[in-house]
Amino acid sequence: MYVAVKGGEAAIHNAHRLLADRRRGDRSVPALRLDQIVEQLALGVDRVMSEGSLYDRELAALAIVQARGDMIEAIFLVRAYRTTLPRFGYTKAIDTGAMLVERRVSATYKDLPGGQLLGPTFDYTHRLLDPELAAGGDIAEPLRRESEAEAMPRVSAILAREGLIEPDGDMPQDHVPGDITREPLEFPMARDIRLQALSRGDEGFLLALGYSTQRGYARNHPFVGEVRIGEVELEIDVPELPFAVPLGSVRVTECQMVNQFKGSAKAPPQFTRGYGLVFGQNERKAMAMALCDRALRASELGEDVVAAAQDEEFVISHSDNVQATGFVEHLKLPHYVDFQAELDLVRRMRAEYEARENPAKVEEKREAAE
Amino acid sequence: MTAQSTDIATYNFAYLDEQTKRMIRRAILKGIAIPGYQVPFASREMPMPYGWGTGGVQVTASIIGPDDVLKVIDQGADDTTNAVSIRAFFRKVANVAVTTETAKASIIQTRHRIPEHPLKAGQVLVYQVPIPEPLRFLEPRETETRKMHALEEYGLMHVKLYEDIARHGRIATTYAYPVKVEGRYVMDPSPTPKFDNPKMHRSPALQLFGAGREKRIYAVPPFTDVVSLDFEDHPFEVQTFDQPCALCAAENVYLDEVILDDHGSHMFVCSDTDHCEKRRADGHRGHFAPETLAPGNMEPAQ
Numbered sequence: 001m002y003v004a005v006k007g008g009e010a011a012i013h014n015a016h017r018l019l020a021d022r023r024r025g026d027r028s029v030p031a032l033r034l035d036q037i038v039e040q041l042a043l044g045v046d047r048v049m050s051e052g053s054l055y056d057r058e059l060a061a062l063a064i065v066q067a068r069g070d071m072i073e074a075i076f077l078v079r080a081y082r083t084t085l086p087r088f089g090y091t092k093a094i095d096t097g098a099m100l101v102e103r104r105v106s107a108t109y110k111d112l113p114g115g116q117l118l119g120p121t122f123d124y125t126h127r128l129l130d131p132e133l134a135a136g137g138d139i140a141e142p143l144r145r146e147s148e149a150e151a152m153p154r155v156s157a158i159l160a161r162e163g164l165i166e167p168d169g170d171m172p173q174d175h176v177p178g179d180i181t182r183e184p185l186e187f188p189m190a191r192d193i194r195l196q197a198l199s200r201g202d203e204g205f206l207l208a209l210g211y212s213t214q215r216g217y218a219r220n221h222p223f224v225g226e227v228r229i230g231e232v233e234l235e236i237d238v239p240e241l242p243f244a245v246p247l248g249s250v251r252v253t254e255c256q257m258v259n260q261f262k263g264s265a266k267a268p269p270q271f272t273r274g275y276g277l278v279f280g281q282n283e284r285k286a287m288a289m290a291l292c293d294r295a296l297r298a299s300e301l302g303e304d305v306v307a308a309a310q311d312e313e314f315v316i317s318h319s320d321n322v323q324a325t326g327f328v329e330h331l332k333l334p335h336y337v338d339f340q341a342e343l344d345l346v347r348r349m350r351a352e353y354e355a356r357e358n359p360a361k362v363e364e365k366r367e368a369a370e
Numbered sequence: 371m372t373a374q375s376t377d378i379a380t381y382n383f384a385y386l387d388e389q390t391k392r393m394i395r396r397a398i399l400k401g402i403a404i405p406g407y408q409v410p411f412a413s414r415e416m417p418m419p420y421g422w423g424t425g426g427v428q429v430t431a432s433i434i435g436p437d438d439v440l441k442v443i444d445q446g447a448d449d450t451t452n453a454v455s456i457r458a459f460f461r462k463v464a465n466v467a468v469t470t471e472t473a474k475a476s477i478i479q480t481r482h483r484i485p486e487h488p489l490k491a492g493q494v495l496v497y498q499v500p501i502p503e504p505l506r507f508l509e510p511r512e513t514e515t516r517k518m519h520a521l522e523e524y525g526l527m528h529v530k531l532y533e534d535i536a537r538h539g540r541i542a543t544t545y546a547y548p549v550k551v552e553g554r555y556v557m558d559p560s561p562t563p564k565f566d567n568p569k570m571h572r573s574p575a576l577q578l579f580g581a582g583r584e585k586r587i588y589a590v591p592p593f594t595d596v597v598s599l600d601f602e603d604h605p606f607e608v609q610t611f612d613q614p615c616a617l618c619a620a621e622n623v624y625l626d627e628v629i630l631d632d633h634g635s636h637m638f639v640c641s642d643t644d645h646c647e648k649r650r651a652d653g654h655r656g657h658f659a660p661e662t663l664a665p666g667n668m669e670p671a672q
Contacts, residue, residue: 008454079415086387184410184585187513313511323583326420330500333422333452336626337445337482337641341544341563343627344609349538 023068037061046251046280047071051321052078053181053200055250055279072202076322083181090177091234092244096254096277097154099230103281106155107224108258114152119229120281155225156256156273165258165271187313191297194316198292199278201319203285209309210291218295218307221260222274229253229281253278257290266302384431384464390414394432394587398578401589406551407519408502413585423456424582426479426498433494433578434460434477439467441475446483446624446641453481470644482545484566486623486645489575491592497560499581502588504548504558524556527599535604544609550597551590559596565608565624570596615640616658618649 024031038045038057041064048060052075060078067073103119106112118124159165171192178193185197198206213220231251235244255276263269274294276286295309308314318324354361382388390412397411416424434440440460444453448470456479457468469475472487481498489495501507505515508526518524527548534542541547547564551557559567560579570577570590577590590596600606614621616637623645625638637658640646655662 008449008451009458012451012454012458076415076419080417081381083390083414083416084381084385084387086389181412181414183412186410187511313513317512322415323420326422326424327500327583328421329419330421333481334445334450335482335561337563337624338545338561340625340627340641341565341609345542345544349542352539 023066032065034058034061034065037064043281044069044071046278046282047203047285048074048078050279050282050285051075051200051202052082054078054082072321072325076325079322087182089236090179091236091247094232094234094250094252096228096232096252097152097157099152099228099232099252099254100249101152101228101230103230104152104226104228105224106226108155108226109158112155112158114150152228154228154256155258159225159258159271163270166267166273185316187316188299189312189316191293191300194296194312195275195277195289195293197316197319198276198289201289201292201316202321202324203282203288205319205321205324206288206292207284209295209315210288212307213291213295213309218298218310220272220274220291220294222291222294223258223260224287225256225258225273227253227255227283227286229283251280253280253282253286255283255286255290257287257294259294261301264302266300272297272301381463384434384460385417386414386428386431391432394428397587398429398432398589401578401587402576402591404555405590405594406555406557406588408581408586408588410585411587413582416582418455418459420583421500422452423479423481423498425580425584425587426481426496426582427456427459427580428582429496429578429580429587430460430477430479431464433496434464434466436464436466438476439469439474441469441472441478441644442480443478443483443485443642443644444481445626446485447643449643471648472644482561482563483624483641484562484569486620486640486642487648488569489573491574493575495573495575495577497562497577497579499558499560499579499586500583501546502558502579502581502584502586504546504556519555522554527556531599531601535601541600541604541606547606548599550595550599552595553597556599557588557590557596563609563624564598564606567596567598567606568608572596611638613638614656615646615649616656618646618654618659619656620646620649620654 038061044064045057045060048063048071049055049057052060052063054060059081060074063074063077064071066077101114101117103121104114104117106116156165156168160167178190178196180193180196185193212218214222229251231249233249234247236247238245257274257276259272259274261267261270261272272294274290274292274297276289276293278285278289292309292315295307296312296315298305298310303310305311384391386394394411397409401407401409413425414428416427418424418427430440440457442448442453442457442460444450447453448457460466461468472478472485472489475493477494477496478485479496479498484495503512503515505518505527508530509515509518518526531541531543534540543564545563546558546561547567549557549559549567549570559570572593572595573590574592576592579588581587598606609624611625615623615625617639620640624641626641627636627638629636650659
């Protein structure tokens with residue numbers, strides 16, 4: 001017998017209790033500690049910090065455990081926490097030229113001031129599963145050398161001396177950088193806003209779009225001017241003090257993509273740039289971001305907008321995986337009120353269709369019913 | 371967990387920080403000042419997913435006070451899982467009184483329905499809105515649709531409705547049926563069935579609409595004209611049902627179809643569960659109410 005459906009509250013409670021059980025898994029296996037995740041799943045932690053827009057390894061690790069390793073869910077947890085935090089102020093722009101570099105490679109110069117530095121990379125590893133890792137053997141300490149305090153200027157600065165590449169560009173003196181977490185997005189957007197959105201955009205989405213530009217959908221002839229990973233210092237201006245105060249340092253990955261450009265009505269022939277910057281170590285994301293950034297500069301540089309990667313509204317509106325997953329997954333929610341309305345309409349339209357196509361049969365039916 | 375790690379993350383009263391609430395209240399006030407106009411606001415990530423009511427939750431979180439009584443419905447029902455979840459959220463973060471009775475609530479957050487019981491002055495109805503832009507499916511670009519609203523250029527919408535009539539003999543929009551507010555802005559009433567559209571017209575309650583993912587807030591102040599778009603020769607009409615509610619015998623209410631077995635038997639019951647319960651408590655009985663059916667007689671009435 002039907003009674004109006006009840007019991008949602010108990011069902012939810014029990015479902016979450018089951019979730020907690022599944023999250024913990026076999027109790028005879030030791031529970032993960034946050035420091036284990038921070039140390040041993042560091043790149044996952046970096047991705048959560050980057051797309052979660054919150055630089056805190058411990059919270060990112062907590063989010064990863066709580067999300068059972070579902071990265072988008074973890075990013076969501078971090079975002080939902082971050083958004084409640086009050087703002088104390090904005091740091092000064094970081095200087096990646098002064099980065100304490102752990103990795104730096106350039107594809108445009110064989111050697112350059114500061115040198116090429118491979119650092120901790122998967123590049124040139126053979127992707128053979130390593131049974132010793134499963135056995136938990138001892139890992140040798142890395143080799144170290146005393147670092148020479150050699151400056152490591154950015155490749156863009158080297159190219160700029162000849163005037164071959166577009167300059168960094170100036171912002172008006174009174175320009176206040178936007179903040180996509182505090183202001184609604186509006187199109188068309190300034191590049192600083194766009195870069196913020198790309199930096200927290202979904203790695204997979206940007207990767208696919210960047211890839212599409214390489215395959216001819218808005219091809220823009222990219223070279224990796226350089227990718228660098230390392231620690232940069234954060235400083236903040238405090239009103240009472242005549243100097244900027246250091247707050248600490250963050251690890252970032254920066255990619256400067258150098259793109260061949262034949263010139264247009266708006267800009268002379270020169271190398272143009274795409275820029276990528278993300279928290280932590282994530283070259284794939286920084287490079288994809290740089291490809292997308294360059295593609296999105298199409299109208300600024302007088303290029304025709306012909307492909308998805310160049311379409312600002314399309315790219316930025318759909319790059320946020322927390323928004324995307326929410327709206328896709330909301331289709332699970334009940335829609336029976338709307339569905340009922342559609343059912344009613346389709347039934348009426350089908351009845352009319354039948355009456356039109358097959359009047360005799362409808363007449364028969366009616367007679368039979370009577 | 372150690373003592374240190376238990377206070378690793380803490381949250382403000384009603385979840386949102388006070389600065390954010392102020393920002394949202396400003397957007398709401400602007401929305402009230404320009405009925406039907408979509409006010410962009412810096413929507414926050416909420417602890418529930420985008421598309422699951424984050425806009426409505428932000429609006430409610432910004433206007434709710436300790437004396438408020440909150441009702442949350444989804445598809446007209448208080449006990450659908452997402453309504454339960456949102457109600458539990460506010461009970462947890464704001465410690466407010468909650469109710470399922472429409473008449474007792476000061477704030478009603480809803481998804482897809484307007485309660486059957488008429489709202490009164492002083493009540494606030496907060497809608498969860500997935501796509502606030504009524505022109506979105508005609509023009510995907512925000513830059514274009516904003517221009518169309520600014521110029522009051524709604525020809526495209528009328529052409530769409532006309533094409534419906536030309537093709538199907540009627541306007542084939544059954545929910546999220548576009549309305550014109552105070553003779554100016556065309557507005558999406560959120561995906562409520564068009565059955566509910568007339569309830570918006572000159573309602574004594576304040577109606578607020580929050581779209582979290584799309585970062586828009588809009589409003590219909592009390593006693594504002596809300597007119598469903600139509601043509602003189604094809605006037606707007608709401609859905610009608612051939613039979614009353616099977617449980618409470620209510621007529622002229624919106625009904626949900628419930629499938630009873632795998633032979634396609636079905637019955638229709640009130641979508642507004644509070645309304646249905648009230649009527650049954652008052653002694654109204656439908657043909658399929660437990661009290662009507664003799665024990666053992668489980669045949670669905672047709």
